[in-house]
Amino acid sequence: MTEAYRWLDARAPNDLPLLNVAQAAPADPPPDAMRAHMADLVLTDDAAHKYTGNWGLRPVREALADTTARLYGGAVSADQVGLTSGCNQAFVAALASFAEPGDEVILPVPWYFNHAMWCDMAGVTKVPLRCGPDMLPDLSEAASLITSRTRAIVLISPNNPTGAEYPADLLAGFRDLCRAHGIHLILDETYRDFLSTPGAPHDLFTDPDWDEVLIHLYSFSKSFHLTGHRTGALLTSPARLEDAAKFIDTVTICPTPLGQKAALYGLTEMTQWLAGERALILDRRATVARLMPRIEARGWQLAGLGGYFAYLRHPFATDAATVARHLLDTHAILCLPGTMFAPEGDDSARQHLRVAFANADAEGLEDLFERLARVEL
The missing domain is CATH 3.40.640.10 (Type I PLP-dependent aspartate aminotransferase-like (Major domain))
Incomplete structure (x- = not known):
């Protein structure tokens, strides 16, 4: 995460609001x-x-x-x-x-x-x-x-x-x-x-x-x-x-x-409140699944989905770290490359990105997938 936030500090500002789908924890305070x-x-x-x-x-x-x-x-x-x-x-x-x-x-x-x-x-x-x-x-x-x-x-x-x-x-x-x-x-x-x-x-x-x-x-x-x-x-x-x-x-x-x-x-x-939180996260998970066809046509694949995360296989010839930097610098999307979650040189990790969708509402997820559909490398 430290490396990802260094990328964030170094990026040139653009007109797009940041979509932070890197953080694997709730953004809101306790109820x-x-x-x-x-x-x-x-x-x-x-x-x-x-x-x-x-x-x-x-x-x-x-x-x-x-x-x-x-x-x-x-x-x-x-x-x-x-x-x-x-x-x-x-x-x-x-x-x-x-x-x-x-x-x-x-x-x-x-x-x-x-x-x-x-x-x-x-x-x-x-x-x-x-x-x-x-x-x-x-x-x-x-x-x-x-x-x-x-x-x-x-x-x-x-x-x-x-x-x-x-x-x-x-x-x-x-x-x-x-x-x-x-x-x-x-x-x-x-x-x-x-x-x-x-x-x-x-x-x-x-x-x-x-x-x-x-x-x-x-x-x-x-x-x-x-x-x-x-x-x-x-x-x-x-x-x-x-x-x-x-x-x-x-x-x-x-x-x-x-x-x-x-x-x-x-x-x-707070058992009832927690049940509501679960329903909210599952609704966002369902939104991710519903929006995936928009980027599958561009070669993206959904490798895993659950908890807070979607694990996406990107369609580009370059490695995941380069793709993640491009997403941040050009499309204002902060996510983590699969290479952060694997031994050095792992071929599969080079093709994947972790997207923590749990903090994004329906509008934010729509925006995320619209941006992903425009990515070219």
């Missing part, structure tokens, strides 16, 4: 009712300004455990829930609890660049797992990549950057594969509240021993617009939380109490 609740906490609740335990306030952990159990089925306790300073920190803390320099983690490509960057910083080797044309990872190929140094497979559903929603049977297959090899399955469901299908996304939590294999990541930032308050969650075994707490205690100590209390308010008081 008014939540902001009023937070304002009251700031003024009246002294505990909102003090440390909590490393893994956060017990009532919030209990509420998330209950929400998770209701959604997925199975048993989840507060002792299996840790609150973190954003979902990125949940991933970092999980990795810190079991991976050492020289260990390997399998990441499907395209990958989420923050996951890849932290592996690099931790000295953990990234092992790319190529996705097929449907942007889903293949179980048999994943199995072929497991070595004595493999510690985990990381999956994101709905995916960032592709938007792909992983089927329940595929997730169960990866769980079984990880269990058979004694490794972890890290499943990041940051965008799970915007899935296109209702009901449980999978049945991994119905496994009585789910926490022996599954490490589940969640974010309140996307669901309740709490991005600046950095509140995420890590669901795993109590023993793993105990190990990961050593890392947490040396960095942020705990998530901000105000963010935690806002998350609790969201979980207990």
Whole structure:
């Protein structure tokens, strides 16, 4: 993202208003009712300004455990829930609890660049797992990549950057594969509240021993617009939380109490509002699908759609980074090239762009596709 905003700073102004479809987070602040609740906490609740335990306030952990159990089925306790300073920190803390320099983690490509960057910083080797044309990872190929140094497979559903929603049977297959090899399955469901299908996304939590294999990541930032308050969650075994707490205690100590209390308010008081948010995002997703024929005639293809994202295959002979710069400089569209989500030299990444459509209303999406239809390179 830093590189993309450098492009933005360097671009020559033109008459077109900027269409920013690069940001993978809500542009609006939390809803008014939540902001009023937070304002009251700031003024009246002294505990909102003090440390909590490393893994956060017990009532919030209990509420998330209950929400998770209701959604997925199975048993989840507060002792299996840790609150973190954003979902990125949940991933970092999980990795810190079991991976050492020289260990390997399998990441499907395209990958989420923050996951890849932290592996690099931790000295953990990234092992790319190529996705097929449907942007889903293949179980048999994943199995072929497991070595004595493999510690985990990381999956994101709905995916960032592709938007792909992983089927329940595929997730169960990866769980079984990880269990058979004694490794972890890290499943990041940051965008799970915007899935296109209702009901449980999978049945991994119905496994009585789910926490022996599954490490589940969640974010309140996307669901309740709490991005600046950095509140995420890590669901795993109590023993793993105990190990990961050593890392947490040396960095942020705990998530901000105000963010935690806002998350609790969201979980207990804002289910109807969240249902409305889901409907809004799904309506925008449908608009993207409806508008795609306008650019398919120009050679564009929709490789993935879901969550906050459309993953577009561009029709040009040049690489995605060059296309993205041209879109910004000439058409005032800020999006991210697929090359940001893949190892250097990845041929597929050179042909793709990530478009984060979730913050664009119907008029903005119409404008976006009109501009894309005019692109020539």
